[in-house]
Amino acid sequence: MEEWNFENWGVKYWSKTPEFLKYAEEHLHISNLKNWPRLSRRAAQWFHEKWQIPLEEYRSSIEASINGKTPVPQWYVAVKGKRIIGGLGVIENDFHRRKDLTPNVCALYVEEECRGQGIAGKLLDHVCRDMLEKGIDTLYLITDHTSFYEQYGWEFLCLVEEEEGGLCRMYVHREYGRK
8 A cells, every 4th residue: 555644634744653553543634635646546546436437537637636726626535544535526517507606516425334424524614614715605516415415504506407417406505704
């Protein structure tokens, strides 16, 4: 398994000490892949496996987020130990016809055995705060879920047509100056 540099976890040095490894194994760490560029290939593969979107699409978007100067796209992962257990992205449009409703949170996923621990909520909160720091106070997402995103401050906005037809639910999250 590839070794990671953990300095962006708030630890000033990389350590193989049992104490540090126990800490890393027990605690959840959420970060923008811009802070963990060495995880980009692994993260692209992880998202591809979860959503079956072509691997190159994820690689390209993640690379653009790491090297780009604009707030969109952005990609985030939740890591426990040395394993990605959750993640999401922010892109211009998540395959719907309402191009005016942008940017979109996309690809939210938490490993099944890690669900029910609030990780999705922590990811959503993290991305909303991070995007606000980048000057974006309104985010959108599409889903077929009901009663999930509302508990994290998202509001149902409208039904939108997907690019391949069909309707899906569009949600909005407005920060209104929260920092």
